Amino acid sequence: VINYYQTHEDSMAEVAARFDILPSQVSIWRSIFEREGITALNPQPKGRPPKVNHPKKQRRQLAHQSELDRLKEELAKKNQELYETKMERDILKKSLSLFGPLRPGRKRK
Structure with a gap:
């Protein structure tokens, strides 16, 4: 409207x-815009802010956070x-490629 x-x-x-608004509202918005800028015209949260957090909500949040x-940690x-398993597998693959598979039947004295 102000724009x-x-x-x-x-x-x-x-x-x-x-x-379809009152002319006084346009005047109020214009004066607020000139004093404080566009951010003052953004919607504000409604209702009274809570005084204290409920203990049950805090316990739930702590339980959720600890979970x-x-x-x-488990992940x-x-x-x-x-x-570690991948490293072991890679070591075994490398040793097989370097030394070859074991040949049963031949024993050295």
């Missing part, structure tokens, strides 16, 4: 009629085990 009012040569009453930490352990 339209500033870019066109209509009066406040004409702008208000165009957007999340436990799962992250890190599994990833480490997977890495």
